[in-house]
Amino acid sequence: MMLGAVLVLTILVALIAVSAWPAIRDWRHEKARSPEADSVAAPAVVPGPGTLEGVLARQLMDQEISRRQYMHAMEALAERDRDRHPLPDLPEDFLF
Template sequence: MLLTLIITVALLAAFVQVLWPDPTDRPDGSDAGSGAGEPAREPETLEGALVAQLATGDITRRQYVRAMEILAARDDERHPLAVPPDTGPAATGG
């Protein structure tokens, strides 16, 4: 019983050590902290740019939603969803 408890505690400690974030593992060597003051990566997509603008307060939530609606409509025109024709009930293998 004691051996099982010791093994369980050791495994739990190993999982915590592996999963716990280490602030010294950051690529820029800075402390993780609250995230304030960190240099932001440039967004690679238009959606990412909109999220960045929303997060910094450059645009309102309403402007963000409207811009996403426009992007969705444009994407629908460029890549329409082709639904396969209905061929009747599905055949059951039996």
């Protein structure tokens, strides 16, 4: 029984290696073809967040604000959103 499990595991590892080999080979050829492209490549430009929630998330990830400050700001945003865009009242049929 243990020999069967080892045999199955060996076959699975071999199948994974065989199926991944073309991708690894292509990656190695691309890397060997353009070594100067890596040194000259411009740094990636990360677009800024488009919403206030995005700004807060970015500040939290960059550790510019604490988790407590983030939670407080999100609560304030939720209250502001509730006041600006209230949900419609439910009809009497939907109430229990």
